[in-house]
Amino acid sequence: MRAFGNSNADPTMFLQPSSLAFAKRDPCLPGLRFLLDEAALARHLLATKVTRIDLRYKPGVSCAAGLRVVGGAGDVEWLCAKAFTAKRFEQIKQRTHWHTGRWRVKLSENHLVAFIPPQLDRKLKVLSKLLDPETGEEKLVKITGRSFAAPDLRIMRYKPNRRLVAQVTDHASGRKALLKVQQPAVFEAVEQGARVAMRLNGPKVLAADGKLGTIASEWLPGVSLCPIEGDADPSLFRLAGGCIAQHHQSSFDLRDLPRAAEIQSLHKVASDLSKILPDQSERLAQIEMRAKAALLMQAPQHGLTHGDLSADQIIANQGQVSVIDWDRAATGDQGSDIGSFLARLDMQLLVGLVPARAAADLKAAFLEGYRDHHALPVSYQAQHICHLVLLLTEPFRRQTAEWRGLTLTLMGHIEELLELVPALPADPALPHLAEALSVDVMGPLVKDQIRLSLTSPPKLYRHKPGKRAMIRYDCQAVDGEHHVLLSKMHSKGRDIRTPTLQTALRAAGLDGRSPAKTGVPRVVDVRNTADMWFMEHVPGTCLRDLQDEGQPEPFFRAGAALGHFHKNGVVPDRVWSRDQELEVLAGALAKAAKVHPAHQPRLKEMLRQAEDAMGALPSQQPTCIHRDFYPDQVIIDDDQIWLIDLDLAALGDPAIDVGNFLAHLAEYAIRRTGRSDAARPLETAFLNGYQSAGFDLPRRSVQTLKSISLMRHIYISQLFEDRQRTTEVLLKEPWLDSWKI
16 A cells, blocks of 8 residues: 555645635535545645546535546555544544454544555455455456466446456456456346347356455457547447347346436436535525426336436447447336436537537437437437436536536526426326416416415425325415415315315314424315315425434434324324235235346245234224325424425324334335444434323334334335345345334
8 A cells, every 4th residue: 555645744735716615614524625626635745636426425424536646657446535533533533343354444543534445345255355466366257267377457436335447457468358347236127138138249257256245257349439548439329329229129127217206307307416505595496396207208118228328428439339238227218328318418519628519510410329229219309318417416426527516507407498398297197287286277267266466386396196296386475475286186086085184184173383393284264176276385305314414303303292292182084904904014014026027035034023023912992194204204394393285194003104204214225234223313203292292102002113114115115226235125124023022
């Protein structure tokens, strides 16, 4: 390992203004500024040049970056640089294996930053031997299934804790191979992608090892079509478009990528960027909403998708093209591949790496090549917009020069494209949706009936095609006071039950006032022909957005609010039984078994034990329950707390609500940390709050219903890419042990 500079030195740092302002907003991570300055890192590491490959930031928690470090002799090494909070840094200093083994972590005490060699990567454990000069050659033979007389392993990309890609060259024979190392948890999908590529005339898979998370393939000769790497040839881009069109007509049995997962990805990017650029949060929310609406308007063309298509994923060799890196292959909307390809070209244009005329010619050639073999998917333009949204955090993650300005330019480009798509979504199951989104229809309606004037066009707040929608109306009263209304419509017709229940709950004391200061939104009487009902939008912060802060007080208040809700005395006009709760679980586990046939015995056993545990619970006096209670349904506004989305409310066992809330906390903790017990402080605060309202439940009932709710997440975890790694944890967690209490 190269010698490091004085870890206590504080070299002069020169950050672009956007990065400096960003670093100042997070005093919990004093090393953030250091990590954002490549020149400072190079001085500290006594290197000629340091290139930051990727940035992963968790506000107030940590920031990690992959570093490519070039030494004075031109030698290259890779590191993970990670900034910690002061408390966490003191803890990691005690990690004996970081400081006593062959591979050592170097600490910068002054910046609270650790420089971790890939040999100590905790998720890619095979690197400890693969990158060891003494054991590396033997490991290569095992991983690739080939013998090497004079092997050389050149790392091409390294993303700490996620993946490493390397070229293996035998200098004696000249043979080459491509080696990928990834977390074993995602190995199955990556291997499946490699098999897809091989069937599509791509490189042959030499060897694959699920335990090690390694896949070795033949090296595919040729050059990338990436236009910034040379003179791009439109004729090759036309060939590429045709190649993708032909691949789209292939049939593979792959995981399904539903619209819900695409929508979730858009939300995550908008949410992440709002934390980085808080002054742009409102604008980002609008972009997210409009991009979702544009996508939901278009029917998907289902079939094989690459999942991450761009020009640099296409290799040209002797007038032929091949598509590589099918790691994210799935069955989904094929318009996504076209959109992804176009979005990457747009980004290169905005950065100034590709001239405008060349970019236009290359896009036109690619689309024409696709049309030569197949009609373009109707959704490709909406997907183009959505993939531009997905690129919004890239300037920050790569710390591109003037990344803030580039991000704002990209946002402006997205907004220009959004102006070209139809403004109103079509949904045959909701025939009045266009009316609900029309200023001409809704403006006179709210003005005549409740004396409010619309201050902006109605906005599609939520939309589940074929089922329901929620629309937001920003209004102003005669005295200038701002009001926000929400309307709900359902494919089954006007909902009378929910507004009636909410009105009764407020009359019973759940109006947000003292002493409990717990409430549900007020129903607003707006008569209409669009089968909608209206309510006031309650202000505040969603409890979901407070989970990462880890403060128990909001969760104590949420527990108290639920206790007051359960005590309200209102009797809903429908009942929800424990048997119905088990039916929902059975359906979810049956779907999970179709996705994971190998786990079918385990899933059947879980269902049987759940039925036994539920049958052994003591009887419980039914009360009004929310039935879908979790952090998204709680809004905190100063000393008031609001419970929303009561569409499923019924008379039932209150432990269903308590268990469901605890399950969501545990599932989120698994996503973030891999451990369900990381949620324990928030769970304890919530339960203490619930008991403080004078409403208590048998511990066994709460634990059982928490476990049943978590079991449902086994299937839910497969619907979203960022949750798929939690499936194995959920299957292995000893939930059933809690039923023995």
